[in-house]
Amino acid sequence: MTVASGAAGQNACGECVAELAGVHHRYGDVVALDGMDLGVRAGEVLAVLGPNGAGKTTAIALLLGSLPVQRGEVRVFGCEPGAAAVRFRRGAMLQASGVPNTLTVSEHLELFSSYYPAPLPVSQLLAVAGLEDVASRRFARLSGGQKQRVMFALALAGDPELVFLDEPTTGLDVEARRSLWREIRAMKAAGRTAVLTTHYLEEADALADRIAVVHRGRVVAEGTPAQIKSRAADRRILCVTRVDLDEVAVLPGVARVERNGRHLEILAARPEDVLRILLARDPDLHDLQVTGVGLEDAFLTLIRGDGRQEEA
């Protein structure tokens, strides 16, 4: 593996610091990535949003050089992702990863700092991760949220330009999640580029400049949080009508239809368009209700919509 001097920092996609281009990856018969294209721009927080099994962790593992590239191109700072020069400039927080229970928070941070030529001082790491009070506590005796904050501090140990956070808040309670969000925002304010994977639209919305929605190993939608939310079907229509379920399903803008007792339950991005057609076909339509749905449901319709297009 050779790295040209001076190539680091300048790369094919111009402003991208990390990039997956046409990447396919399979584990035996299981396709994890199916032609994924993903570019991370300098200074942004990119959220990779998708359900479990969408390929998020595989994408991160390829960007970290932990998995060999099977097909396609993976570049970080214009280099091979596992190159030594890259390792000094990036940090990572892996999904469900721990460190030995018997060492204290400070000892872990001192150890990881020693790996880097110009690390952040341990006192600063303790401060940015809110760990000052537990610095001399062993890892085993920390709460779940504190453990995740240690893993976050370890990712920042080398004062990295680029940070990978693979599902940093999975399994945390609301309070611990909010606390980690604050620290991720502070990290972004300090000018670091970050790639964050999550299956919470709320989290992507709260932290990211840009969201890439992944489903079945491909990016199915990409844009600012506002753009992604507007594409997601976020209105629920409930009504009693004699219009057939199958007929409603094919109307433009309808993401999902289900029969719910006497009612039809319809998820749609623009309920006015759907209602106009329904009322024209069924003047007797009654018991009408239009409500907003949670972000999570909206996000589900986004990827379900993609699934149906594939089958069509």
Add this chain to the structure above:
Amino acid sequence: MAVAAGAGARPGLAHRARVYVMETRAQCLTVARTPAFTVPTLIFPLMFYVFFGVVMAFTPTTPTYLLATYGVFGIIPPSLFGFGVGLATERESGALLLKQTTPMPVGAYLFARVAMALLFGAAVVLGLFLLGATAAGVALYRWQWFALAGVVLAGVVPFCALGLAIGAWVRAQAAVAIVNLVYLPMAFLSGLWVPVWVFPSFLQELAVVFPAYHLAQLALKVIAMDEGQPVVLHLAVLGACTVAFLIVASFGFRRVSAP
């Protein structure tokens, strides 16, 4: 792997040395805070030596003989536990994968575990020598003390390789049990607790398959109490075992990195 010059990140020798020291320190702290490790490692060889080498020494040469074999007995656990249990645990917790994403040199990781085995092994050997020279009245030439310590401590190499093979394959939950299942029967059958010559003949013949037997014979050669087989045989078996364990370990890691 070539690294770009001018990336500003090329680490100097002092930086690399510091990583090795810090990794070794972390490893020593980790095991020192694990009583399940430290008690059998540090106490058992000394305790057994007091029982069988000092209190119940049936012949005048027994304390001298057991000094060599309990030395071998003493260096096996730190070698097996550091790699076997430590590696299996770090593999399962994801700590190993995380370290592999950092610039930590793999050499530092391996060095730290070998160094820990050497340090704990040296502590046991020192304790045994003090007991032997005082309570048991063992008298050796000065070169014999040093040669005995040197042979015994060099023995961490094949057993670290065996630990690596175990750590690469077994689950963390099972690692302690597996290490003990390998280590205790091997110690007995290799003649580390009682001399092989008191074994029934079929057990004497079986002893030659164990690396611990060959290490013990090399140690016993220093004090002229070995079975008389050539040094080359012992070195060849220990070398072959080391290579075989490393191959088994590398297959284990390949299996791990594959999905």
